[in-house]
Amino acid sequence: MRPFELTAPTTLDAALAGGGTFLAGGTTLVDLMKLNVLTPPRVTDINRIPLRGIETADGLRFGALERMADVAAHPGVYPAISRALLLSASQQIRNMASIGGNLLQRTRCSYFRDVAVPCNKREPGSGCPAVEGANRMHAVLGTSDACVATHASDVAVALVALDAELALAGRAGSRVVELAEFYREPGETPEVENDLRPGELITEVRVPRLDWAANSTYVKVRDRQSYEFALCSAAVALDVRDGRIADARVAAGGVGTVPWRLPRVEAALRGAPVDPAAFETAAALAAEGVRPLSANGFKARLLPRTIVRALLELTEGDR
Structure with a gap:
């Protein structure tokens, strides 16, 4: 792992102003930093920011820093969401990983995670060995000649089915996007995986009421x-x-x-x-x-x- 600067702001405004790569549970980011797939010079720990809470009065709303285990166990969460979370990972990971981080996790494609081989997600224009290589786990829908990696999140599938939205915050202000429109198919730019703009972070997940x-x-x-x-x-x-x-x-x-x-x-x-x-x-x-x-x-x-x-x-x- 390469040296980096670590900060831990206590407010959303301070985190957005400071920039850097945001760290929540760390179950994806830290792994990729150890592999040198990601080498951010500045990491901003956002765990002290008040982005928690689960509300079920009119649909579902939960803060981006809510842990997967806590959302899965909440009695007001729809079964598809709860079950997707429970089947996502081990109990230890569910206790650490945040909802926002889970939705932003990177692909588990072995070529992406190996810096010794080409990968268009990691190095645009370098190629996609999975197209002709070891591809049993890879995608059959939404692929392109540039990338065939699957999206790794389980709970994102349940949330897309239930018309979930994301609340996003950045230095330019706040906005709400449909989760289904947030993700990007690879096309010719597989390094662009979603609609998250530079310096933005997910603050809340919202699921409309559907009895x-x-x-x-x-x-x-x-x-x-x-x-x-x-x-x-x-x-x-x-x-x-x-x-x-x-x-x-x-x-x-x-x-x-x-x-x-x-x-x-x-x-x-x-x-x-x-x-x-x-x-x-x-x-x-x-x-x-x-x-x-x-x-x-x-x-x-x-x-x-x-x-x-x-x-x-x-x-x-x-x-």
Whole structure:
């Protein structure tokens, strides 16, 4: 790890004025600094800033510094969000990692994390070895010739499905953005991963009130049940009335370069009967547009199956 200057302001204004790379739980940043993937000259510890609190009176609001474990355990948090957090990491990491940091975590692509090899995210224009290399864990949706890395966050998938917004603060003022619009597909600029402007930080996550989101879940398929990143995941919320689906929210993870909302699947589910055949028909639409690589073609089949598994879980008592 290279030398750096560390500051720990106690107010948001002071943190924004001081700049630097912001440190919350450190579960991603410190790892990448040890690997020399990131070498910030100035690190600003923001843990003393009052960006905490969980409110559930009208939708959900939680401060960016809330720890993953605390949000997951809160009784007013929708099941899809809670379950995504619980399946994200070990208990020790959930106790340390912040919600804001989780949403901004960098890809787990092994080429990105190895400074001895090229990576367009790390060094724009250097190339993407994963396109022809070891790519079993990589994306099949939203990819480009410049980057095929998957987005690593589980809870981001659930939050995108539930129309979450982010409150952002910077020296130029505050703004609110939809989480689904916040993330950027790689295109020709894979180093630009989101809409966070220089000097900005996430202050709060907001999820609109959706009463039927109490009937939601997050299914994560991975190589092992212990701490592991998703091969494929699905966040699903259903409004079921009289044996039919009145409304639905569906998003997928582990398959896209960003958390992948699936509006065509949602549209196909609306009005459909609570029936496995209807679920399979709707879920098949999730695989449209996939671009499989040499070692991850199985994800095109796994994605619809994961969605069907989530749908069956949510409707077990309605069939």
